[in-house]
Amino acid sequence: MIQYQSEHLSADHKLDVFDCGSSALDDWLRRFARHAEATNSGRTFVWVDPTSSVVVGYFTLAAHLLRRVEAPKGIAHGSS
Numbered sequence: 001m002i003q004y005q006s007e008h009l010s011a012d013h014k015l016d017v018f019d020c021g022s023s024a025l026d027d028w029l030r031r032f033a034r035h036a037e038a039t040n041s042g043r044t045f046v047w048v049d050p051t052s053s054v055v056v057g058y059f060t061l062a063a064h065l066l067r068r069v070e071a072p073k074g075i076a077h078g079s080s
Contacts, residue, residue: 043061
């Protein structure tokens with residue numbers, strides 16, 4: 001049985017095969033989670049298979065509420 005590890009998102013984690021069944025959440029992880037880390041707007045934690053670094057689950061914490069229309073363009077639309 002594989003035992004997953006919870007880790008802070010890093011550049012080493014493999015996001016390309018992640019599929020939680022929600023294309024919006026899959027896309028957010030792949031396209032915006034690292035940007036949120038870089039701008040300190042969110043902290044993402046992932047569950048990974050320790051033998052491969054493949055992400056099998058995630059959650060992101062944000063200590064704020066910001067309406068998209070009120071956010072600066074770089075935050076509101078992310079960065080790919």
